[in-house]
Amino acid sequence: MNYVDLLKRYNLKVTPQRVAIVQELNDYGHLNIDQLYNKMVNKFPTISLATIYKNMNAMIEKLFIQEVKIPNEKSVYELSKEQHAHVVCEKCKKIEDVVLNTTALMSEAQSKSHFQINSSAFVFSGICSECSK
Numbered sequence: 001m002n003y004v005d006l007l008k009r010y011n012l013k014v015t016p017q018r019v020a021i022v023q024e025l026n027d028y029g030h031l032n033i034d035q036l037y038n039k040m041v042n043k044f045p046t047i048s049l050a051t052i053y054k055n056m057n058a059m060i061e062k063l064f065i066q067e068v069k070i071p072n073e074k075s076v077y078e079l080s081k082e083q084h085a086h087v088v089c090e091k092c093k094k095i096e097d098v099v100l101n102t103t104a105l106m107s108e109a110q111s112k113s114h115f116q117i118n119s120s121a122f123v124f125s126g127i128c129s130e131c132s133k
C-alpha cells in the first residue's frame, strides 16, 4: 500500500509522522492512543503525545481514520474501510473486524424510533478462539 498516495487522496499533508501512523494502523488493524504512542516513539524519539493527537485529529476530520469506541476500554483507531462491526475478547482484549449486514436492524431501529438513522456501531464481546482453548 502506498501511504503517501493514500494521504494525498484524502487531502492530507504528507509528513513522515503521518505516514508512520498510517503504517502502524495498517499493520496492527486497531490501536489505542497509548499503543500508537509507544510504537511512534521507537521511530521518532522526540515525538509528543500532543503531536500524535494533533495528527490523529486531522486525519479523523478527513474521515481517513476512524475512532472505534469500545465499552469500558480505551477507544481504538483504525483506517476507514467498509462498514463493519467489532468483536472484542474479554480475556486478551484482542479486537477484530466482522463484516455484518446491519441493513435490517437499521431499518427496524428507524421504524421503531421514527428517527432517520444515518449510522450504527456494533461491538460484541466474548472469548476469542485462542483464549477458549
Ligand SMILES: [Zn+2]
Residues within 6 Å of the ligand: 089, 090, 091, 092, 093, 094, 127, 128, 129, 130, 131
Ligand atoms: Zn482472547
Ligand SMILES: [Zn+2]
Residues within 6 Å of the ligand: 030, 068, 078, 084, 085, 086, 096, 097
Ligand atoms: Zn475495525
